[in-house]
Amino acid sequence: xxxxxxxxxxxxxxxxxxxxxxxxxxxxxxxxxxxxxxxxxxxxxxxxxxxxxxxxxxxxxxxxxxxxxxxxxxxxxxxxxxxxxxxxxxxxxxxxxxxxxxxxxxxxxxxxxxxxxxxxxxxxxxxxxxxxxxxxxxxxxxxxxxxxxxxxxxxxxxxxxxxxxxxxxxxxxxxxxxxxxxxxxxxxxxxxxxxxxxxxxxxxxxxxxxxxxxxxxxxxxxxxxxxxxxxxxxxxxxxxxxxxxxxxxxxxxxxxxxxxxxxxxxxxxxxxxxxxxxxxxxxxxxxxxxxxxxxxxxxx
Ligand SMILES: [Zn+2]
Ligand SMILES: [Zn+2]
Numbered sequence: 001x002x003x004x005x006x007x008x009x010x011x012x013x014x015x016x017x018x019x020x021x022x023x024x025x026x027x028x029x030x031x032x033x034x035x036x037x038x039x040x041x042x043x044x045x046x047x048x049x050x051x052x053x054x055x056x057x058x059x060x061x062x063x064x065x066x067x068x069x070x071x072x073x074x075x076x077x078x079x080x081x082x083x084x085x086x087x088x089x090x091x092x093x094x095x096x097x098x099x100x101x102x103x104x105x106x107x108x109x110x111x112x113x114x115x116x117x118x119x120x121x122x123x124x125x126x127x128x129x130x131x132x133x134x135x136x137x138x139x140x141x142x143x144x145x146x147x148x149x150x151x152x153x154x155x156x157x158x159x160x161x162x163x164x165x166x167x168x169x170x171x172x173x174x175x176x177x178x179x180x181x182x183x184x185x186x187x188x189x190x191x192x193x194x195x196x197x198x199x200x201x202x203x204x205x206x207x208x209x210x211x212x213x214x215x216x217x218x219x220x221x222x223x224x225x226x227x228x229x230x231x232x233x234x235x236x237x238x239x240x241x242x243x244x245x246x247x248x249x250x251x252x253x254x255x256x257x258x259x260x261x262x263x264x265x266x267x268x269x270x271x272x273x274x275x276x277x278x279x280x281x282x283x284x285x286x287x288x289x290x291x292x293x294x295x296x297x298x299x300x
Pocket of ligand 1: 077078079080081082091092095
């Protein structure tokens with residue numbers, strides 16, 4: 001009886017404790033749901049924080065790897081070719097001073113240094129039609145930069161591009177942020193030349209720029225169908241026509257919906273190569289073409 005009489009009371013007690021249990025479970029479930037919501041991206045701050053942490057961790061790992069690599073394989077300077085001192089740097093401080101960075105008033109179209117303060121465009125951009133929106137380069141093409149570019153191209157000194165790509169992002173970052181483009185496209189070399197050399201220096205540069213900026217690289221969007229020997233006897237117009245026939249666009253390799261492209265090359269001299277590539281890409285439906293190069297010739 002007592003036991004029986006006690007049942008309801010016990011039951012109530014049990015009921016109350018069950019209610020407490022249920023409540024605790026509910027709280028747990030709510031917490032879990034919130035956690036799930038966080039991971040699903042419904043709380044953007046938390047997701048951003050996690051991404052930043054991940055990025056910081058990645059950066060620290062990259063720094064450690066860089067430091068270890070610089071001990072195992074010391075870096076060579078892109079100017080003198082000697083091992084860079086201090087370790088960890090990518091160029092000798094003295095050699096850095098010998099580089100001629102593009103500065104002062106520049107052509108609004110190609111980014112060449114202008115010889116005079118007046119005028120907005122260089123002679124080349126005034127005289128010739130440009131199918132690209134605008135572009136820019138890091139260095140003036142002179143003896144020092146020409147020697148460095150030749151080593152990259154013919155002596156497999158691709159490591160020099162690490163320094164040049166970082167400096168390009170640092171110095172041309174503002175210009176790049178104005179480029180409404182979704183992808184980097186390197187200026188291609190003929191497949192036979194690529195086989196012989198083992199790489200395309202423009203593609204190597206584009207890959208590094210892509211890694212630094214997060215923009216994808218599409219090396220298949222342009223192909224070189226003909227080897228073009230330097231044809232000095234031809235006029236600028238004829239040369240351009242010949243060059244145009246040497247490139248073909250393969251827009252099917254571009255990410256769907258690509259409207260803007262940044263062409264990447266090592267040297268911009270008269271601009272005829274970039275112009276030919278820009279025309280071919282525009283002909284294939286790309287709306288905007290920009291360019292970036294390491295070196296650029298003088299205003300002639
Ligand atoms: Zn040096
Ligand atoms: Zn120009």
